[in-house]
Each structure stands twice: as C-alpha cells, then as structure tokens.
Amino acid sequence: MTSASQASGYDLLGTFRTTLSNVWPANQSQIYTELTKLDATELIRVAEEGARGRKTYEITDAGRTELRHWLLETTPNGYRRNDVLLRVFLLGAVEWHEARAFLRQRGEVMTERLAGLRELDAAMDWGDDPLSVYGRLTLEWGKRFAATQAEWSAWAEKEIAGAQAAAGEG
Amino acid sequence: MTSASQASGYDLLGTFRTTLSNVWPANQSQIYTELTKLDATELIRVAEEGARGRKTYEITDAGRTELRHWLLETTPNGYRRNDVLLRVFLLGAVEWHEARAFLRQRGEVMTERLAGLRELDAAMDWGDDPLSVYGRLTLEWGKRFAATQAEWSAWAEKEIAGAQAAAGEG
Numbered sequence: 001m002t003s004a005s006q007a008s009g010y011d012l013l014g015t016f017r018t019t020l021s022n023v024w025p026a027n028q029s030q031i032y033t034e035l036t037k038l039d040a041t042e043l044i045r046v047a048e049e050g051a052r053g054r055k056t057y058e059i060t061d062a063g064r065t066e067l068r069h070w071l072l073e074t075t076p077n078g079y080r081r082n083d084v085l086l087r088v089f090l091l092g093a094v095e096w097h098e099a100r101a102f103l104r105q106r107g108e109v110m111t112e113r114l115a116g117l118r119e120l121d122a123a124m125d126w127g128d129d130p131l132s133v134y135g136r137l138t139l140e141w142g143k144r145f146a147a148t149q150a151e152w153s154a155w156a157e158k159e160i161a162g163a164q165a166a167a168g169e170g
Numbered sequence: 171m172t173s174a175s176q177a178s179g180y181d182l183l184g185t186f187r188t189t190l191s192n193v194w195p196a197n198q199s200q201i202y203t204e205l206t207k208l209d210a211t212e213l214i215r216v217a218e219e220g221a222r223g224r225k226t227y228e229i230t231d232a233g234r235t236e237l238r239h240w241l242l243e244t245t246p247n248g249y250r251r252n253d254v255l256l257r258v259f260l261l262g263a264v265e266w267h268e269a270r271a272f273l274r275q276r277g278e279v280m281t282e283r284l285a286g287l288r289e290l291d292a293a294m295d296w297g298d299d300p301l302s303v304y305g306r307l308t309l310e311w312g313k314r315f316a317a318t319q320a321e322w323s324a325w326a327e328k329e330i331a332g333a334q335a336a337a338g339e340g
Contacts, residue, residue, distance in 0.1 A: 023255035076254040085193035092300030130262030
C-alpha cells in the first residue's frame with residue numbers, strides 16, 4: 001500500500017471492499033454521493049479529470065482540519081447497536097434447540113469470517129507507511145473481534161444446553 | 171429476574187439501561203414511540219391501564235409470530251459500523267504521538283467499561299429462567315468484547331510506537 005494523497009471513487013471502492021468492509025461498509029453509490037457532497041463543501045477538490053469523466057480527488061486544507069478535528073476532538077459513540085446480541089437477548093421466545101442452532105450458526109459465520117480475514121491479511125503487502133500501519137491494526141481488530149465472537153458463540157451454546165438440561169428438556 | 175410476559179414502558183426502560191444498553195441503546199422517548207407503533211399494528215396490546223395513564227403491555231399472537239420470524243428467519247447484518255475503527259484506519263492524518271494517545275484513551279474507556287460490566291454482573295440475581303439465561307449470555311458478550319478491545323488497544327499502541335521508531339521519530 002502507498003500513502004496516496006489522491007483517489008478516485010473507484011480507488012475508494014477498493015478500500016471499502018477490503019480493509020474497511022469490516023468496520024464501515026459503504027457501496028458504490030454511497031461513495032460517489034459522499035464525494036459529491038465533500039466536493040460541494042470544499043473539503044475535497046477534483047485534482048484531475050480523466051477519460052469518461054473519471055475524477056480523481058484530493059483533500060483540501062479545510063478538509064484536513066475537519067478530519068483532524070473529527071479524529072481527535074469528537075467522542076466515538078462507544079456503544080453500538082448489535083442486532084445479533086439483541087436477538088440473543090430475546091431468544092427466550094423460541095425453543096432451546098432453536099436457540100442452540102442460532103448460536104451454532106453464528107459461530108460458523110464468525111469462524112468463516114476469521115478465515116477470510118486471515119487470507120486477506122496474508123495477501124496484503126503491508127509496508128511501513130501510515131496507511132499500511134493503520135490498515136493492519138484495523139484488520140487485526142477484525143480478526144480478534146471474529147475470534148472473540150466465535151469463542152463466545154461456542155461457550156453460549158454450551159450454557160444453553162446446560163439450562164435446557166436443568167429444565168428437564170435436554 | 172422473572173420471565174414477565176407483561177411490561178410497561180418504565181419496566182422496559184430499566185432493561186434498556188442495564189443489560190441491553192450494551193447491545194442496543196434506546197432512550198425513553200424511543201421506547202414510548204415504539205410501544206405506540208407496536209400497539210397500533212397489533213403486535214402488542216394494552217393489558218392494563220393504571221394510575222396517571224400508565225399502560226402495561228403484553229405481546230399478541232401476531233407479535234409472537236413476527237418476533238419468531240425475525241429471530242430465526244432473518245439474517246443478522248453481520249458487519250457493523252464501528253466509528254472507533256474507522257478513526258483508527260484514518261489515524262495516518264495525525265502525528266504518531268497523537269495516534270498513540272488516541273489508542274491509550276480507547277484502552278482506558280474499554281477497561282472502565284469492563285469493570286462496570288463486571289460490577290453489573292455481580293449485582294444481578296440471575297436465575298434459570300430464559301430471560302436470565304439469555305441476559306447473562308448477552309452481558310458475558312459485552313465483557314468479552316470490552317476485554318478484547320482493551321487488549322487490542324494496548325497492542326495497537328505498541329505497534330504504532332514501533333512504526334514511529336522505524337520512521338526515526340520515536
């Protein structure tokens with residue numbers, strides 16, 4: 001990875017499909033919509049216009065100031081909505097065996113995700129530049145998060161089996 | 171905890187403030203708005219109306235069917251937006267020492283959250299009923315998630331220190 005200071009919507013789509021998909025999914029139309037808005041508010045500007053109207057953008061000084069402010073002076077919304085956990089909290093509404101199947105499936109999904117992230121990690125050509133350093137940290141978080149979920153799912157399924165047995169329904 | 175089949179908005183607010191705050195934050199006005207909508211679509215109904223118009227709701231058969239469908243037949247949106255990780259990915263826009271301070275602070279926030287969840291866990295009177303079982307699994311996920319984040323933050327800060335030293339700026 002290089003620390004490119006210019007990027008087209010197409011370049012950004014690549015980034016969102018690899019490292020960023022794990023933490024902030026965005027599709028093509030969202031990316032182009034945001035680029036247009038950022039351009040209109042002069043936080044980025046068109047650096048180059050190529051064939052078939054393909055635009056390459058670069059950040060402006062105002063954009064850098066705003067990015068810095070957001071990074072260092074705003075509080076991340078620490079708690080986040082997790083629709084898997086919300087389902088878990090409500091699993092009392094279904095049978096024990098259905099709840100166990102739900103957890104088993106979540107475990108499988110997370111184990112697969114972990115394998116996919118490990119492959120991605122192995123395929124990346126990480127350098128010492130900041131974009132590589134922070135991309136690698138983000139990917140490592142994704143791996144740890146998936147591993148934690150997989151382990152928790154296996155543990156949770158066993159807990160449910162124990163409760164099922166205690167209820168005389170095992 | 172008991173497996174209550176009826177609840178008022180006030181009861182639900184208590185649940186959202188304790189176990190659910192970790193996975194699906196909701197405030198008082200959101201809770202009352204949703205109860206009104208669910209009542210209008212007959213997924214819940216008013217079971218009792220007490221002093222000062224306080225309403226106790228219960229789920230209807232249609233509501234149970236819908237809940238079951240959502241729990242077992244819809245796919246959780248596995249990937250979720252994480253504004254902390256998005257910041258991490260973009261930390262190349264600030265100085266190494268600022269990035270390290272950011273990670274250090276995230277580690278502290280997560281260590282505090284973990285301590286808070288452990289206290290909550292110790293204070294809960296968990297039983298063998300489904301609501302207790304699944305509430306406990308949800309809380310355990312919150313604890314593991316916070317621990318994973320705290321460990322990752324400490325690891326990430328060291329990685330940044332290494333990159334900083336490699337760049338001759340340590």
